[in-house]
Amino acid sequence: MELWFTELHTDNVRFSIKVDRQLYSAQSQFQRIDIFESIEFGRILVLDGYIMLTEKDEFIYHEMIAHVPMAVHPNPRRILVIGGGDGGAVRELTKYRSVERIDLIEIDEVVVDACREFLPQTACRLNDPRVHIRYEDGLKYTRSHENEYDVILVDSTDPFGPGEDLFTKEFYGNCFKALREDGIMVNQHESPFYAKDAAAMQRAHQRIRARFPISRVYQAHIPTYPSGHWLFGFASKKYHPTHDFRPDAWNALRIPAHYYNTNLHSAAFALPTYVQEILQKVEEA
Amino acid sequence: MELWFTELHTDNVRFSIKVDRQLYSAQSQFQRIDIFESIEFGRILVLDGYIMLTEKDEFIYHEMIAHVPMAVHPNPRRILVIGGGDGGAVRELTKYRSVERIDLIEIDEVVVDACREFLPQTACRLNDPRVHIRYEDGLKYTRSHENEYDVILVDSTDPFGPGEDLFTKEFYGNCFKALREDGIMVNQHESPFYAKDAAAMQRAHQRIRARFPISRVYQAHIPTYPSGHWLFGFASKKYHPTHDFRPDAWNALRIPAHYYNTNLHSAAFALPTYVQEILQKVEEA
Numbered sequence: 001m002e003l004w005f006t007e008l009h010t011d012n013v014r015f016s017i018k019v020d021r022q023l024y025s026a027q028s029q030f031q032r033i034d035i036f037e038s039i040e041f042g043r044i045l046v047l048d049g050y051i052m053l054t055e056k057d058e059f060i061y062h063e064m065i066a067h068v069p070m071a072v073h074p075n076p077r078r079i080l081v082i083g084g085g086d087g088g089a090v091r092e093l094t095k096y097r098s099v100e101r102i103d104l105i106e107i108d109e110v111v112v113d114a115c116r117e118f119l120p121q122t123a124c125r126l127n128d129p130r131v132h133i134r135y136e137d138g139l140k141y142t143r144s145h146e147n148e149y150d151v152i153l154v155d156s157t158d159p160f161g162p163g164e165d166l167f168t169k170e171f172y173g174n175c176f177k178a179l180r181e182d183g184i185m186v187n188q189h190e191s192p193f194y195a196k197d198a199a200a201m202q203r204a205h206q207r208i209r210a211r212f213p214i215s216r217v218y219q220a221h222i223p224t225y226p227s228g229h230w231l232f233g234f235a236s237k238k239y240h241p242t243h244d245f246r247p248d249a250w251n252a253l254r255i256p257a258h259y260y261n262t263n264l265h266s267a268a269f270a271l272p273t274y275v276q277e278i279l280q281k282v283e284e285a
Numbered sequence: 286m287e288l289w290f291t292e293l294h295t296d297n298v299r300f301s302i303k304v305d306r307q308l309y310s311a312q313s314q315f316q317r318i319d320i321f322e323s324i325e326f327g328r329i330l331v332l333d334g335y336i337m338l339t340e341k342d343e344f345i346y347h348e349m350i351a352h353v354p355m356a357v358h359p360n361p362r363r364i365l366v367i368g369g370g371d372g373g374a375v376r377e378l379t380k381y382r383s384v385e386r387i388d389l390i391e392i393d394e395v396v397v398d399a400c401r402e403f404l405p406q407t408a409c410r411l412n413d414p415r416v417h418i419r420y421e422d423g424l425k426y427t428r429s430h431e432n433e434y435d436v437i438l439v440d441s442t443d444p445f446g447p448g449e450d451l452f453t454k455e456f457y458g459n460c461f462k463a464l465r466e467d468g469i470m471v472n473q474h475e476s477p478f479y480a481k482d483a484a485a486m487q488r489a490h491q492r493i494r495a496r497f498p499i500s501r502v503y504q505a506h507i508p509t510y511p512s513g514h515w516l517f518g519f520a521s522k523k524y525h526p527t528h529d530f531r532p533d534a535w536n537a538l539r540i541p542a543h544y545y546n547t548n549l550h551s552a553a554f555a556l557p558t559y560v561q562e563i564l565q566k567v568e569e570a
Contacts, residue, residue, distance in 0.1 A: 012325040018297040040297040221514035223478050228513020229506035259557040267555030270548040
């Protein structure tokens, strides 16, 4: 038997993975959730038809969303993760002893339950005593918090469906307010290559820049995301992502990582010219 | 009607592009050659079923194979390109006034003829008076040349089929000999992600390191290559790819580029930890 999962990267581009079995399938109040077992990528989490993670390459996304801000902030103690119900970002954050509390705000409890059962590789640290999970809308949650967090990770789905609110002006403004005076927000920032993703990236960049004094974009190679070229936004009240980066301090923590390293940290902010140009278009707008 | 071209990235991963029409198809003495027209990527050159280039993203590969060594060598005058019958690498090289002669050694005349007809975007500078094309086996050609070139670009297909010879110890030794005393060789170096590509990358790295005193690997985001994470090898007799890099001199040339820039040059050598580890395995062997 052959069983193939296919994701449409655009209407004209398909990425297909041979799967061994469908381990889980459910329709929650918010989205369709599927988990597959595959030879090439291990287990795969799919939301509304889009790959959220595979066991083979999820380390890249989760290390890059977590370690970049954590290596810049001199003393990150209180962290907010919005989305990220798979637990991968939380897993990376729990590697830091300095962290006192992680609030995970995930809209969909069904995702967390499914990941706890079928994706222990990412969900393994959700029981860390510092982690507090609330099943709530991220936009609503951020409305009522002020001057509370050192780092906020916006680990959202794409800006279509349940993730849409996490790309709005209001949301970024709320995050700004919820951060302490030297806080840092990092968000998954879509991709520069296919037109629809690039437009989402431009909108996000424009809205974040309007609110944060420091706003930069960095990149990673994530093979199972469309085009493999994925971006993150680094938005900050005080610290610059490379000038205020302290590689020696981070290396002294001896945090295990397979993609992120301190040479790559600054290099990730050196964007290709065509990506710079797309971002500059909205900076000048 | 729907017409889809599919490339197998591995036995378990497929990448498919909706095409409008097949513009060209031939079986040469060496390989099967196809050219398609597509909405998403423009025209696509396929050799033996593998995408060699698309009009949408070929600039990334060609800029990264050409400008990195050209921005390090202080006076590159005589250049050898092996493979590269599509003309994309030659197009980038002809942007340098310092270049006096480019020898293009392509085994398959049918590829060049097809690209001249259907891919003017890459083949456009093959008629530059400095360009000399020879239809010959790259391995054989390099046997009889000594102390002749400032830069050699090994713009090969994968190490299966006609490209196989261009990944051998003998070939790298010939290139070393064909370079002048401060010469640089850059080669397409496969990818670190899928097992078969990573093994090819390791073999190439081991063989190049055995011959060249300076051997480093750099990366680019190439969406239509498997995993989107592609590598190049920088092998050199004298110049270090980042310490001897002269960004101001390159910027003064005002060469138009859409991916490459001088910040990205050094950043491209900052590899993810897992890639460093795969390379170190063969360095220690």
